[in-house]
Amino acid sequence: MAQKFMIGELARRTETKVQTIRYYEEIGVMPQAIRAANNRRLYDETHLERLTFIRHSRELGFSLDDIRNLLALSDQPDRPCNEVDAIARTHLDNVESKIASLQVLQEELNRMISHCSGGKVSDCRIIKVLADHSLCQGHE
Amino acid sequence: MAQKFMIGELARRTETKVQTIRYYEEIGVMPQAIRAANNRRLYDETHLERLTFIRHSRELGFSLDDIRNLLALSDQPDRPCNEVDAIARTHLDNVESKIASLQVLQEELNRMISHCSGGKVSDCRIIKVLADHSLCQGHE
DNA sequence: CCTATATGCTACAGTCACTGTAGGAGCAAG
DNA sequence: CTTGCTCCTACAGTGACTGTAGCATATAGG
Numbered sequence A, B: 001m002a003q004k005f006m007i008g009e010l011a012r013r014t015e016t017k018v019q020t021i022r023y024y025e026e027i028g029v030m031p032q033a034i035r036a037a038n039n040r041r042l043y044d045e046t047h048l049e050r051l052t053f054i055r056h057s058r059e060l061g062f063s064l065d066d067i068r069n070l071l072a073l074s075d076q077p078d079r080p081c082n083e084v085d086a087i088a089r090t091h092l093d094n095v096e097s098k099i100a101s102l103q104v105l106q107e108e109l110n111r112m113i114s115h116c117s118g119g120k121v122s123d124c125r126i127i128k129v130l131a132d133h134s135l136c137q138g139h140e
Numbered sequence C: 001c002c003t004a005t006a007t008g009c010t011a012c013a014g015t016c017a018c019t020g021t022a023g024g025a026g027c028a029a030g
Numbered sequence D: 001c002t003t004g005c006t007c008c009t010a011c012a013g014t015g016a017c018t019g020t021a022g023c024a025t026a027t028a029g030g
Helices: A007-014 A018-027 A045-059 A064-074 A082-114 A125-131 B007-014 B018-026 B045-059 B064-074 B082-114 B125-131
Strands: none
Touching: A007 A018, A007 A045, A018 A045, A045 A064, A045 B125, A064 A082, A064 B125, A082 A125, A082 B082, A082 B125, A125 B045, A125 B064, A125 B082, B007 B018, B007 B045, B018 B045, B045 B064, B064 B082, B082 B125
């Protein structure tokens, strides 16, 4: 029988907050943990693997909903992996469009800041641009 | 006396949801609107300008907290604009670091997807990488 | 005058992925 | 026996909205 450990150890080994693990159980991405006689949650290596998967996927920006689907798929090793691929590609698309729109923001912020003369608020280019969308790039 | 109009018109002219305007009033970034005899909110051009400023700042990714500060500063035209500048620069820093971390994700997702052979889930590189952080770039 | 549609109002719940807090119980070491 | 650590449940808070329920009011058409 495998070694069991409590939530604190699982939290330490996965660098996850204890509350976060309980939250994952509550919303069903982690299974209901078996309880010891004193009502404390008991885990083994399979839980550690599952939580590692979840945390790594979160680091890569997948939503918990995506992760739920990825976990369900990884439990069915014989199915083709197109669905896994589709989830990852959709997420990549989202990441790419987020990068693109942040780069537009970045340019606009740079433009605003570089035009600021360091004088009084009444002359501040930043305030002017914020007040008037037409001063933005591409609107002159 | 200036022309007054109701929340629906303000919403249309700023492309903002009516609820969002009421929300801005509730949290104090928009002033408490004067009410007509029938209890409806009345606005004029100054409200339109303020809301335009807020919406444009939001589009550029400023938090409502930042916007509150920017609005307070823009109401004091004689003060030097270093504080405005500082808010904008801090925000730009945040945008830039967000871009950088999304680019790391983008690369990793690309790597994962390109290694996926299109076979069965049990052989899927995407699932393997998610389960094992050490397969990530820089960890081999 | 009646009705349909549009708009307004308040108040509250839901989103996402946690994080924090209150209040209590159990257990080991000193 | 007390101190300190970990565990438990239950609930509130975050940011920036968005949606819904249930009601009142206003305007236009028939």
